[in-house]
Amino acid sequence: MLDKHKPVLLQESIEALDIQDGEIFLDGTLGGGGHSEEVLRRFPTTRIIGLDRDPEAVKRVREKLNIEIRVENFRHLDKVLEELEVRKVDAILLDLGLSSDQLETSGRGFSFLRDEPLDMRMSNEGIKAKDLLNSWDQHAIELVLHGFGEERDSRKIAEEIVRRRGIKPFETTFELVEAVLKVKPRSFRDKIHPATKTFQALRIAVNEELTNLEIGLEKGFKALDANGRFVVISFHSLEDRIVKNFFRDKVGLGLAKRVTSLYSARGNKPITASMEEIDENPRSRSAKLRVIEKI
């Protein structure tokens, strides 16, 4: 399988992580291994511990990087560190969401542009997207679309889903796209595909992404040594809000500080991709990087 994923905000992440040779770096979201590879290239004596909940991602990275790797959800990072007898780490990166490999070649139905089985699980665990759509009650589906997709037509889409599954249960992505398009036909005014928010919402629900993030932030911060850096790259507002509030609370409690060299020029705003990077890698368009340093 092609190694397609381009790491986002690579230079900025490396600067924000502020790793020194010989330190311990936890990459909680290995993906294509892009960030870890760069850390290893620049700081060859760093001990890198890499996690990904997707066994296929882990398999690919194992083939190219000689680092310590586990198939694991970062919500269980404490367990991994305990097993490795690592008490504290010096830097943590969570580069959230999906890799291009998952979106484009996994065959698991993450994209509304490909007709694939409606699975959407990053790992092999939990409920598949089609089972959620075929079994949850209408109101629960509406809440998912509204809460995790900020979808304004959540009620009508949930209604259409329940109507259609009564005739034939959902199996594929295009069946879901059709249901959404019935409620929201495509218009030349659309900036995004009408199914974008529905797909985002389902993926977040299936993978419990927001809960994982909240737990991962708490456990990660606990595992961080004094002066250690926590860097998170998020791709939508729900995630970014969680990260922003978590970091603000730690700073407010005097447990962490903002990283002034990175932030002084930008006020308290997250770091975003340059026009050059967006041109080269459109996926970076919505990326927001935040960093704090533990005291």
Ligand SMILES: C[S@@+](CC[C@H](N)C(=O)[O-])C[C@H]1O[C@@H](n2cnc3c(N)ncnc32)[C@H](O)[C@@H]1O
């Ligand atoms: C955007 S990619 C990371 C890309 C990577 N930084 C690179 O440059 O190649 C996100 C990865 O995080 C993984 N992931 C998402 N949520 C996770 C979680 N809770 N625990 C572990 N891995 C997770 C996904 O499976 C995916 O491979």
